[in-house]
Amino acid sequence: MKIGPTHLKRYKDVAMLFLKHGNSELAKQGDFASSTDIEETQGKASAEDLANDLEKLGPTFVKIGQLLSTRSDLISPVYMDALSRLQDDVEPVPYEAIEKVVQEQLGVRISKAFEFFDKQPIGAASLGQVHRARLRGGREVAVKIQRPAIRQEIITDLESLQEIADFLDDNTDFGKRYEVGRILAEFRTSLMRELDYQKEARHLKELKENLREFKKLAIPEVIDDYSTSMVLTMDYLAGSKVTSLSGTVLADLDGEVLADELFRAYLQQILVDGFFHADPHPGNLLLTPDHRIAILDLGMIGRLNQRLRDQLVHLLAGISHGDGIQTAEAAIRIGEPRAEGIDRAGFINRIEDLVGESHKSDLAGLQIGSIVLLVMSACADSGIRIPAEINLLGKTLMNLDRVGIALSPRFDPASAIRRNLETISASRVKDSFSIASLMGAMTETKDFLGALPRRMNEILELVATNKLRVKVDSIDEHKLMLGLQKVANRITIGLILSSFVLASSMLARVGTSFRIWGYPGLAMIFFLIAVIGSFILIASILIKDE
Incomplete structure (x- = not known):
């Protein structure tokens, strides 16, 4: 492609951005959850600096920064927080x-x-x-x-x-x-x-x-x-930002019921419909004068296939109940291991610690969305590639947590999930018995029954002509026979050598003029044959056998 002046300018802009921020600080390995206030402050300052630079580069980079803020597998939490505030x-x-x-x-x-x-x-x-x-x-x-x-x-x-x-x-x-x-x-x-x-x-x-x-x-x-x-x-739709409501409005509002319905609606979007509004920040969720929540701006959405929805049920249930093993197993099934493989036991232990610690925290501690993002971050560290939709889902739930608590400080997202999962699961089972699903199952059954007589005739003909063969690939028959033959040969050689030792001991009592080292010669010959043969057998076992 011909490089024009516009591209050259962008190359320069992006090159400067990489030189300034493209070091280990940006990567999620740059741990800004530091134990010292100085390092934490420096990390936040660098993250805010990156957000400012992206704003200066224009709308494309602002949008990329916003999307990047959903990727807990790529950047550290302090960068996610800074980029999520890009306006x-x-x-x-x-x-x-x-x-x-x-x-x-x-x-x-x-x-x-x-x-x-x-x-x-x-x-x-x-x-x-x-x-x-x-x-x-x-x-x-x-x-x-x-x-x-x-x-x-x-x-x-x-x-x-x-x-x-x-x-x-x-x-x-x-x-x-x-x-x-x-x-x-x-x-x-x-x-x-x-x-x-x-x-x-x-x-x-x-x-x-x-x-x-x-x-x-x-x-x-x-x-x-x-x-x-x-x-x-x-x-x-007129309304006010949920996070900017005055105390008077909140006092007149049944915030807990409203937050629970909002959360239940998003669980239905995620686990039943497989289509969800992926940008529920306070500017897109307004409280209307008649005390409803208006959902605006569906430019950013997420779609989840049936397999992901099935595993998300297990993942969210595990998080809400504090079950680290269930959470880890669901995360592994959601993701795709990289070529180098994963440390399964180490990953499960890490998730158990994470989920167990968060489950014991109070309401001011980690919320569901934050835990999902931390689990996805652990997946990336362990070599598990996570679909982008799941990271987007984590950021969606994190924004939803904040909105729920803004509506009602007593609102607990984990409890909301536990209360609604049973209803959601029942709805998903009901959907599996829809007309479309039943028609699909009937079509597959019809195809199976139509092909069954022909297949049965083919099988019976093979049985009648003694041509039926069953191929088993679980073992290598050739290697197995060679191994058994080697074992039989070793046992036979051992028995022969033992007979030479026994024969030499019996011949040692027979008097004869032929002697070796003062012992009957024939007995000593048999004994030496047994000793040499034993050494050869031992050497063969040590050298050739695994």
Whole structure:
């Protein structure tokens, strides 16, 4: 690929970033959970410095920093904490540019499409900004508009980063260990998904359908006629950040019930639906005036297949009950061991210590999300490759823990999991008996029964003609026969040598003029044959046998 000036500038920017931060401090082996306050302070300062540098590099790097904050297998907790606070708050795009995007995407002037459109955004981020508006007819809406040219800027940055990632993978131990190219591919998928507002619209609809039974939760409805890949129009939901609620509001709020329903809804998303809102930070979870929780911004989502959901049930149950062995076994089944293998016993002991210690801590101690991230970090240290969705899940649960405690200081996420796992498990079993599952099972049964007569005829014909053979690969028959033959030969030689010793002792009593060293000669010959043969047999055993 031809390297233009834009790529050269990005190479320089990223090179400077690596020179400044790409040492052992950034890698998770750089242990910032230090025993000294000085080292801990230095680690936090370096992490904050990295977050600031990423903000200066632009939206692509801000998003990568946010995604990197979910990867407990790559960076230390102090860096995760610093990067998770990266904010998308930027200077808004001038209204004229926003007006142009809306009119190009909707094919109509703003004044024709909307009765009212606020020129001042209610929120501005690195990828887009949100304006409040009113449709003709009086429906209050929020319009999310993508920043002009942001897509091309991100694609250019990702192309530059791809070449750097390829170089790191091919030429550095860091790249080979952490597979930078694979991580960047995951980031690319997530970023491209956030840039497609039509996908976000589908996510909102899917989540609204999945959580329709949760009456205390609100998901905005998408207005399809006013939505495109760069413009997303949805119902406007007023509310306040959960973490900024005043004491008066909290006193009038049944926070524990609200937190429990929110947590139960996320458990259903994760363990039953396999589709979850992956960014429940306080800005995306608002308390509405009618005391419901509004879930906003589905640009970042996670999907979990059936196998992962099955193992997550065991993982979360193990954590909530303080069962380290169950937690460790579930983590091993979730992950994929690297080529060098893992120390299974050492890993299980580490998880037992981690889960046991956290289970004994009080409410102010580690929460479920933090424990999941620590378990995933232990997996990375032990050579277990964890799917990116699981790290994203850990960060989701950690944010959810904070929201739950903000709603009710007495809320215990571990207890919420224990209370709801039985209901969740029953729901999953019920889903396994759905019409689609039963039809699939009936189809497989039909195929089996249809092929059964032919297969039985083939087996009976082989039996009748004495051609049925059973191949067993559990042992090597050739090596087994050689071993048995070697044993039989050694026993035979031993018996012969023993007979020579016995014969020499009997011949020693026979008087004869032929003597060797004063003993009867024939007896001594048999005895010497037995001694030499014994030495040869012993030497053969020591040299040739394993």
